[in-house]
Amino acid sequence: MAERNERPKIKLAVYWGAACGGCCVSVLDVHEKLFDVVANADLVFWPIALDIKYNDVEAMPDQDIDVTLFNGAIRNSENKHMARLLRQKTKILVAYGSCAHLGGIPGLANLSTKTEIFDRIYKESESTNNPNHTRPLEKYEVKEGTLTLPEFFNDVRTLAQTVDVDYYLPGCPPQTERLLEVFMAIVSGDELPPRGKVLGATDKSQCDECPRKKSDKKTIKEFHRPWEINDDGETCFLEQGVLCMGPATRSGCGHRCIEVNAPCRGCYGPAPDVIDPGAKMMSSVATMIDGDTSETIEKILENVIDPAGYFYRFSMPASILRRKIPENLQAQAPLQK
Amino acid sequence: MDFEPTIVSFLCNWCSYTGADLAGTSRMKYSPNIRIIRVMCSGRIDPTFVLEAFKNGADGVLLCGCHPGDCHYQSGNYKCLRRYNMLKKYFVQLGIRPERIRLDWISASEGKQFANLADSFTETIRHLGPCKIKNVIETYT
Ligand code: SF4
Ligand code: SF4
Ligand code: SF4
Numbered sequence: 001m002a003e004r005n006e007r008p009k010i011k012l013a014v015y016w017g018a019a020c021g022g023c024c025v026s027v028l029d030v031h032e033k034l035f036d037v038v039a040n041a042d043l044v045f046w047p048i049a050l051d052i053k054y055n056d057v058e059a060m061p062d063q064d065i066d067v068t069l070f071n072g073a074i075r076n077s078e079n080k081h082m083a084r085l086l087r088q089k090t091k092i093l094v095a096y097g098s099c100a101h102l103g104g105i106p107g108l109a110n111l112s113t114k115t116e117i118f119d120r121i122y123k124e125s126e127s128t129n130n131p132n133h134t135r136p137l138e139k140y141e142v143k144e145g146t147l148t149l150p151e152f153f154n155d156v157r158t159l160a161q162t163v164d165v166d167y168y169l170p171g172c173p174p175q176t177e178r179l180l181e182v183f184m185a186i187v188s189g190d191e192l193p194p195r196g197k198v199l200g201a202t203d204k205s206q207c208d209e210c211p212r213k214k215s216d217k218k219t220i221k222e223f224h225r226p227w228e229i230n231d232d233g234e235t236c237f238l239e240q241g242v243l244c245m246g247p248a249t250r251s252g253c254g255h256r257c258i259e260v261n262a263p264c265r266g267c268y269g270p271a272p273d274v275i276d277p278g279a280k281m282m283s284s285v286a287t288m289i290d291g292d293t294s295e296t297i298e299k300i301l302e303n304v305i306d307p308a309g310y311f312y313r314f315s316m317p318a319s320i321l322r323r324k325i326p327e328n329l330q331a332q333a334p335l336q337k
Numbered sequence: 338m339d340f341e342p343t344i345v346s347f348l349c350n351w352c353s354y355t356g357a358d359l360a361g362t363s364r365m366k367y368s369p370n371i372r373i374i375r376v377m378c379s380g381r382i383d384p385t386f387v388l389e390a391f392k393n394g395a396d397g398v399l400l401c402g403c404h405p406g407d408c409h410y411q412s413g414n415y416k417c418l419r420r421y422n423m424l425k426k427y428f429v430q431l432g433i434r435p436e437r438i439r440l441d442w443i444s445a446s447e448g449k450q451f452a453n454l455a456d457s458f459t460e461t462i463r464h465l466g467p468c469k470i471k472n473v474i475e476t477y478t
């Protein structure tokens with residue numbers, strides 16, 4: 001007879017804030033390893049897969065859940081409420097995926113304001129058909145009672161900017177293998193790494209471990225979009241003039257993108273010695289630009305069309321300056337020449 | 338209300354800091370708004386420093402290095418120039434006026450030029466008014 005697992009199962013929750021669903025799917029991607037997971041854990045809350053209501057979570061005792069994998073950013077009052085609730089109910093809260101870790105793709109909305117976003121969606125977009133100018137309201141009275149929607153915030157925040165976070169598992173989404181390693185480490189009962197650590201990744205940068213060939217003399221005369229070059233499949237992307245976030249990004253994904261001949265977008269977040277991924281990229285790329293006068297440099301930089309969006313693709317809310325100053329708060333003084 | 342700008346400046350040790358020192362020892366008057374931080378070379382000015390300065394309430398950031406061709410480490414000032422151009426592009430996207438950062442070359446003998454630069458940059462920033470980014474980071478929800 002097979003020996004029974006003597007250790008009590010841990011209680012596991014998975015929740016999504018402002019997320020695309022990809023992180024939850026990456027948990028499902030454990031495939032047959034799911035049996036290892038359910039052998040060691042009871043899933044007590046997971047909206048994508050289980051019909052367990054918010055009320056049920058509220059009814060749980062504090063610290064009842066052992067581990068919560070929280071994916072998604074904090075975009076609205078529902079996300080914030082659930083972050084607080086799950087913090088209260090959970091022993092180990094893990095920011096799972098780029099959105100929870102750094103703000104992720106939804107964090108790019110910090111380059112706009114709520115008003116701008118609503119105008120775009122409910123008024124201006126090419127596919128909007130909204131003759132009555134309907135806008136979502138937080139409260140709406142119908143004869144059956146009051147209907148409510150969460151409040152949409154101006155500002156997107158990371159999970160750690162909202163509640164205390166124990167660990168981070170980076171990636172958009174995290175590599176499922178890394179999740180399994182971390183999960184097994186937690187259920188094994190071994191001593192856990194210090195709080196606040198990034199798990200499921202290395203302490204190196206993408207470039208440190210990249211299989212592509214790097215030379216000492218890197219110069220960029222012109223920047224290109226990936227499809228504009230005839231990639232030789234071997235040479236460092238930056239050396240071919242294609243922006244690659246490798247210098248600023250933590251390794252651990254197994255060079256998922258580079259292995260399929262796409263430059264790194266930076267989803268594993270800043271490398272350990274990097275505070276601000278964009279600052280690091282501005283610094284590294286500047287070293288390589290082949291120009292010594294403002295004129296030539298500006299000309300070369302013309303092809304770096306969107307530094308904010310490219311260098312902070314996954315990290316705008318976690319970056320040093322965090323967001324755009326809304327138009328109505330910008331200084332009104334006329335531009336000087 | 339009178340607005341006194343807070344300006345952080347990064348000066349390279351070999352030329353610009355010496356130039357600013359000359360302005361001081363020659364008793365030239367210049368705007369007291371400039372807070373000077375000495376770095377070994379303008380190539381050492383990590384864009385992180387500039388972002389941190391604004392995050393902590395700077396209204397303007399002034400970068401100074403040796404004239405082109407004169408950098409003690411040969412190419413630090415060119416790197417600084419490229420980073421400066423990058424930062425300005427990024428600032429435009431964040432709604433921060435690119436004039437809030439300025440890069441200029443000051444040699445060890447250009448005390449007068451440094452004093453003039455400090456004054457004219459302070460005037461530019463005074464004209465632009467306070468930078469709102471710190472406030473926005475802290476209060477905008
Ligand atoms: S980190 Fe990526 S996969 Fe996960 S929710 Fe965010 S956008 Fe989706
Ligand atoms: S820049 Fe990109 S392609 Fe080049 S070494 Fe770094 S990770 Fe590899
Ligand atoms: S290569 Fe870069 S963008 Fe791609 S998965 Fe890895 S960290 Fe993310």
Ligand code: FES
Pocket residue numbers: 349350351352353377378379380401402403407408409410411413414
């Ligand atoms: S030492 Fe002055 S700019 Fe490099």
